[in-house]
Amino acid sequence: MPESPPTKTLNPPMDHHDSSDQPDPSENSSHSPPALAEKRKREPEPDLETSSDPAPPPKQHPLWKTSLCSYFRRSGDSCSHGDSCRYAHGEAELRPRPDNTWDPTSERAKKMARTEEKEKEEEAEDGGVMMTDALDVDGEESTSGLSKCLVNLPMKWSSDNLRNFLSEQGLLFKSAKKKRGMMVGFVNFEDAEQVKIAVKELDGKSVGNNRTLKIADVIPRPFEKNNKPTQKTENPSLDSDHTNMTEATNNDEADEDGSLVPSGSAVKGRSVRDAVTPLAHMSYSDQLDHKKNSLAQTLKRLTRNARKACPNGVSLPEWILNSREIGGLPCKLEGIIESPLVNGYRNKCEFSVGCSLQGKHTVGFQLGNFREGVTAVEEPVDCPNVSRIACRYATVFQEFLLRSLLPVWNRLNNTGFWRQLTVREGRRPCPMTEVEKPETSIAEVMLIVQVCTKGFDDGKIKDEIERLAREFSVGSTVESPPLPLTALVIQDHTGISNAAPPDAPLRYVFINKGGDCGLELANDVAEPRIHDYISSLRFSISPSAFFQVNTLAAEKLYSLAGDWAGLGPDTLLFDVCCGTGTIGLTLAHRVGMVVGIEMNASAVSDAQRNAEINGIKNCRFVCGKAEDVIGSLMKEYLSLPHKQDETSEMSENKESEVVSAEENMSSADSVTRTEDNLSVEHENGSNASKCSKDEAQLEKHCTSESSTPVQQFKNVVAIVDPPRVGLHPTVIKILRTQSRLRRLVYISCNPESLVANAIELCTPSLDKTEKGTNKNNRGWRNMSSAGLARHRAKSMPNSEPFKPVKAMAVDLFPHTPHCELVMLLER
Secondary structure, three states, rough: OOOOOOOHHHHHHHHHHHHHOOOOOOOOOOOOOOOEOOOOOOOOOOOOOOOOOOOOOOOOOOOOOOOEEEHHHOOOOOOOHHHOOEOOOOOOOOOOOOOOOOOOHHHHHHHHHHHHHHHHHHHHHHHEOOOOOOOOEEOOOOOOOOEEEOOOOOOOOOOOOOOOOOOHHOOOOOOEEOOOOOEEEEEEOOOOOOHHHHHHHOOOEEEOOOEEEEEEOOOOOOHHHHHHHEEOOOOOOOOOOOOOOOOOOHHHHHOOOOOOOOOOOOOOOOOOOHHHHOOOOOOHHHHHHHHHHHHHHHHHHHHHHHHHHHHOOOOHHHHEEEEEEEEOOOEEEEEEEEOOOOOOOOEEEEEEEEEEEOOOOEOOOOOHHHOOOEEEOOOOOOOOOOHHHHHHHHHHHHHOOOOOOOOOOOOOOEEEOOEEEEEEEEEEOOOEEEEEEEEHHHEEEEEEEEEOOOEHHHHHHHHHHHHHHHHHHHHHHHOOOOOOOOEEEEEOOOOOOOOOOOOOOOOEEEOOOOOOOOOOOOOOOOOOEEEEEEEEEEEEOOOOOOOOOOOHHHHHHHHHHHHOOOOOOOOOEEOOOOOHHHHHHHHHHHHHEEEEEEEOOHHHHHHHHHHHHHHHHHEEEEEOOHHHHHHHHHHHHHHHOOOOOOHHHHHHHHHHHHHHHHHHHHHHHOOOOOOOEEEEEEEOOOEEEEOOOHHHHHHHHHOOOOOOOOOOEEEEEEEOOOOOOOOOOHHHHHHHOOOEEEEEEEOOHHHHHHHHHHHHHHOOOOOOOOOOOOOOOOHHHHHHHHHHHHHHHHHOOOOOOOOEEEEEEOOOOOOOOOEEEEEEEOO
């Protein structure tokens, strides 16, 4: 058959034509095909106007010729579309994309990627290793010049793997050590000849998945002998990778010779300012543009993944079809709200305790990732997001550590005492005119010192803690004006990571009772609290409770969420992952009822207390995991009265079956996790809570009794503000299948998690749920969060999906790449 003219030939399906892993041009092009394979049907579009001129239309789409034609690349000949093909037939025709990137399959993009990779390698060589926690190998100290640090080893390797690798290379050595989960290992040699041969053989050698080995010199810090007698003899035994590894700390007199750094300058090209606030070198307006563009690229992945997750035989939802008109976005990204306070905005700073590159005990921030072999800590003096008050308390603690008889925490050996300092600040209400001087509004400060008491004498610990309290008291008064100091809390944590659980014990609590006495040891067990203000409401904050670190920007965030939620007197608001209740309480005056859900018992106690402080009566806070309690709560509040018309009754019966199934699933799941469940309210009104009696009494005032008739609300809205990992799959399923929930506001501190959760919430489902046939398939372990969400979306019960309506970014973290993203979902 003769070929049709190019001007009348429709492009083939995109799945067989686009070679790029970048945003699918079919989502953005105004000349998309009428069908995407047989399983999906789209509304037909008008044929291109018949013309003898094969040139592209006068108004070119932004993605015209920005991707290589896969047919042309395979065959080397023109495809059936000829010059009218929207894809480039060769490198000469290829154009840059709107974000100034190139098709990753093009030679130009590959060359740029190789150049960037080479620059990163050179930068890494300049930066070197910043491992300041020395190893004591087999009870013998490393000898300067005869010890080497191997960088870029496979992270799954242990000491045995490293020894076997060196033996396979025919190298002689004295000892070798490496911890799983790290990229660095340490090797001791007998003499200089062995070192010379090893360096020649290993430096630049490829190992593992195309890793290039780097060799660095090790200068071990001298051991602090006077620390060892303070430990009890019955130290806990460690596993094979931890055996014979002891603490390596420096003397007061230790200087540059007492550090563990590679040869040359390890400081070159790396500073704590770059590690903590990587955008600080940009103007604030440029930072906002950078974040907005980054969020736009992330949101485009929602459109692409939702398209892939759409089941066979189900039409693509309208929001995916319309995405081409807004550049592939699932909804309009309306902009980014800037932070009222740009510098010194953080009301909570967590300072690590470790050693600097010069081997000095330091309180500040790590210069990089521990897994990459970086344990060096530097002072936060150049970090613009940290307040002057927090920096001052970090300095006081650092000066104390130089004279302390107890050792600092060693991340390689997981031994030591002093671990972390957290500074929490509480602000008084102030007019916007005082924003430029944030220190003047700070009225309260809580200091939380994290320690590990395991293996240390209790008497020695108490003496050191009391001396630390005196140091902080003196340090706060010598400043002019004096620094606020409300409480000092000593938190005992024995885990490997500094991220302590919410119920980590508080060993000592010191309260500032005013006057010249300073901090005094409190005899009662009540948790100390500081206070902050959002939207003219006063909030009580306990040591471990979550509270937004940028108070002024949080006001804008919560106000935006309330405006988008469409609230009113007949609205029931579910505040999921509510923390200390900030969102629900600030919006309580605009709704009929607020039901907050939070798993942190201290945060729930704070939320209940905050409701009483502010005289708010229409809030109820439930302590428990959202996946365990949200099903029963929605059943309690959204069950319709028996006397309803037939249509409503049938709809509710169907809904009740879904909720009941979810409830049973949650109940069965909670049996194996009873120890983790902080509080679950059962149908008979009993409260299986691990909260204190004081919290239970507060709950009685702030929660409704089960015997009281539950008020029915016309408008049901949910606002979710989950942690970085996103919502639990059970929570997503209940939100999706609850038909009376018509509007959902998602507040995300991690846009990747929002994309994954929105795929499940917004993808259409089949009339009959698909069930997996191979339960032993572990391929999900290698899936991305979006890929896993696509997989789970296939088993979503038949229910009406949400659709993205609009999104807005709120900058709570100036000078960093992070940003809060708010998305409105409706159905």
